[in-house]
Amino acid sequence: MLHATNYTLLEAPTPDCPLPLRVAMAMTGRIAADLGANVLRVEGGCGDPLRSVGAQGNDDGALFSFLSARKSTLHMAEVSGSALMAIAADTDAVITNKGLGGEALALPSDIVVELSCFANDDARKASEFTVAALAGLLSMVGDPDRQPLRLAGHQPAYALGLSAFLGLSSALFGREFGERAGQREVVRANLMDTIVWLNWKAIPMPGTDAEPLMRAGTSGEWQVVRCADGYVAIVYQEADWERLCKALNDPRLSDPALALRADRLRASKRVAALIEDNFTDMSRADIRRMALDHRLPLGPVWSPEELFDDPQCTERDFFAAAQIGSARVPGLPLLMNGKRPGPDTVDAAIIGRATR
Template identity: 40%
Template sequence: MVAPLAGKRVLDLGAFCAQRPHGLAAAMAARLCAAYGAEVVRPLPAGGEPLATQPPLLPGGGSALDRFLNAGKRRGPTSGRFDMAIGDSGALEAQADAVPIRARISVFGPGDDPPMSELGLLALSGLLGIVGEAGGPPARLAGHQVAYAAGLAACTGLLAALRAGGEEVVDVSLFDVTAWLNWKVAAGVLVLGAAPTRGNARNNWHTMPASDGHVALVFQDKDWPALRNMLGDERLQAPRFATAAGRAEHRPEFLSVITPWFTARSRAEITAAAQARRIPIGPVLAPVELLRDPQNQARGFLAPDGTPGLPLSWNGARIQPEAADAA
């Protein structure tokens, strides 16, 4: 099978982006292009690879972020012909004027790019208003979901521009992407008449202790009869527990009733019992356990050394990118 971007050359200018979210988004977009078969060149500034010291750090040294985002790329100069380039406005203007198709990462769109962090984007989009427990401090999303989603948007735009032919600038707004990630707020206003807030959307969401760790219990009202029957405690038949609002109002009492059932069983026992009744539940796994997870193994999501894969398909077939040539 011929990869869709085989024979194309992509210039990854993420290392020259002035701000961290832009650089991460550009690196992710280029990483996806590499997985689609493109030759991706990533030039570096005088100070070297900016991702090399970024956490999480690996036990043997080096950055897991660097290893993941730069897989399938090679170091090299900006000379030669490139089909596409990815970066912020400054990097593109300085080094990629002749590239016909360019993905330009910015905060709000073309124009001045104000200082912005991923945390700031989460706050502006309203995501910090729905993440975390009510009454507690705001909690940011794990990892770099904003930058990675922007990278996916940039790669999608590049593919569309390449398909259309000609010259084009693909503009990706980090804020627009983050607002799209927070689509549940708009949906909540349209459907319920009010935006969800921290705590409101998770009255039925709990992390429960098991005998060997924890499980995530996420259920809706339609799942309550099956969950109640699985737990088998007569106290749960009380009218105050019949609705999500009632369980939220009596949350401490509710948790005190259901917790002993979970603590007396292993994660595997709990998961099997819940899945047999089609109750949404799943074990909380440690990183090393993810390598042995049957679903991850079946999907090929993680390499034996823990490197995440990109389950990309083209015309229904899985793309297997070649290993990067280190330069």
């Protein structure tokens, strides 16, 4: 437990809260809980819609299980403004969403974090997928001759959760030490701004008239190719090319026609095919070793299940401190003075437990 994170945060989505904002809110709370904050989830009589996402049978889905770890749940028959007002009065911070009218509840906490899908009061129905489309991120991933592609998981909502946590931690700092110490602060973040911020390089730079950036996929410089037991991402910058050629020791890569980056870009499919040919007999473990030996940024594609036994994850106890029932999940991606913050063990019973 950190002194600075010894606070109480209330997660208070409105009953009509859009799903992406519920996910974002839960991610903000998850980080706070991992750092040692007391995080209270409000759950109405109909249950949290997150429970059923990806669920099989009556069990909670993996998304809910991951995001609700280390939190306490306040069950309320009906989530009403007056009930939330009473609870929020005893908390340091509340994270909530703007309602469909564009206003958030004026809850009596020192710090109120307000999330929305858009910066304005646009009330259109939105998903993480459609906001990623509007923010240009979808168009950046995948093959140019196929449909735009989303990244795995809930990246738009999780990224909004990170943004909200940055605002929350900053407001907590300001409450103690800022020029307006002790005064109320409102933090605002929205899905659209967060994704545009992440995708900033796609917006043409002032002073240039370069072609707009688009997904390069199988014609791009960085491609994913097959190896003996799976796939590997060929990732490299100009400075890495010589080391890559030396590591592979394939005379075909020394073709003068491939000497310059511009040449290789024009021949990207050929370059990828040549590299893939070299990887035919190499396993991902072999490629990892080669990458380490030759300082190459190659990326063997590991599955989440394989990472439980990955030497890097094992050495750093990345999963060990985050037991949820029989499952294992990543711990907070931070070592502070060599230790991962958070309780040494997690009380599995806390998940979904009602505290009144």
